Amino acid sequence: MILTQISTAQDSVVTSIEATDSVRIIDLLFQGGFMMIPILVLSVMAVYIFVERVLTINKAAKTPEQFISRIRELVEKGDISAARMMCQQNDSPVARMIEKGISRIGSPLKNIEVSIENVGKIEIFKLEKNLSLLATISGSAPMLGFLGTVIGMIQAFIAIAQEEGSVSPKLLSEGIYTAMVTTAAGLFVGILAYLGYNYLVTRVQKVVHKMEYSSVEFIDLLQEPR
Template structure:
């Protein structure tokens, strides 16, 4: 049996092949696939652009907010101990990071009860956290909306494909059936891609913001402890 199969293969290799009967395989680019996805690709494209903008803008904002000098708290501590509160306040005013703004607010309230100082620092911290978390909920919405729009595009595409099949008389061409289905599935793939990227970006940004909030809380606690030191002595 093995000898017969080898002979058959060798004979087939020697037979001439009519290249006109062989259909060339059409190469489809990614851009062509996107265009074949239908009108539902437009909102998915808009969501992808919006998500990219939010990601880049938030990364730049969080990076700028995280650039607080490590020596700022030590510098403020030495000035407060030396009684140079106004100079410490001017040092913090030159920095636009959330931690510097919190320290500046606390320094401006020195002389008031500690609860009042702590409340003022907390209020500034809440405002800065709100600025850091801006548009993150929108990014989370994109991560859920994009796949749903993709599924909707697939459903409408499948309906159109089966309507085209129903209008055909006689046997249905496999090419017509397969092309209609794969074009309908493009929106699902695109929606899932945008949704997954947005979901990863959202969680990454939330992690970055969480670390910065922890650093803000740590700094505020150290500042309140600094103001309590004279009372302990």
């Protein structure tokens, strides 16, 4: 019975401590000042861009297995319309590049390569959409945090200067830790945005390599003697 009461008391203490900590963190965020607003906006933008890009890149990376092999079989048989239809049914950058090349069959090989390359550039541009904005957020969020800290420190020293008599350590410490909140928030958003940017760039490069490999394979197919 006594052990049960002790355990219950410990659980209540832990719960109250966790609740107090969470309230303190929320209070600190609210005490960060008006510079927390742009940092919050940047964090929402970073999350949106990251999720939207991940979904887009995942969709672009999904090319059916044996896609090029099937295209090769149809082109070798001379069934160009079936090959184009197969490309149209597949919503991926590789399929759109190959479809453009198939539509140019009969033209000089150089023209086919240029047309595939142009489509590839458009697809890469679509994949890299908003990545530069995410990189900008990774650099600007910490700067906004530092700016908020400087503003907070100025306000703290103004309050100290206006204080009559001796300055209490509590007044000084409250002004300083409140000012440092914006730096912590800005660094947190900036680090997450930076990691997300590098992850997305790596994923895009993998898709680009796949596009290049598929286009080279298709050009080799057209160069094979018949």
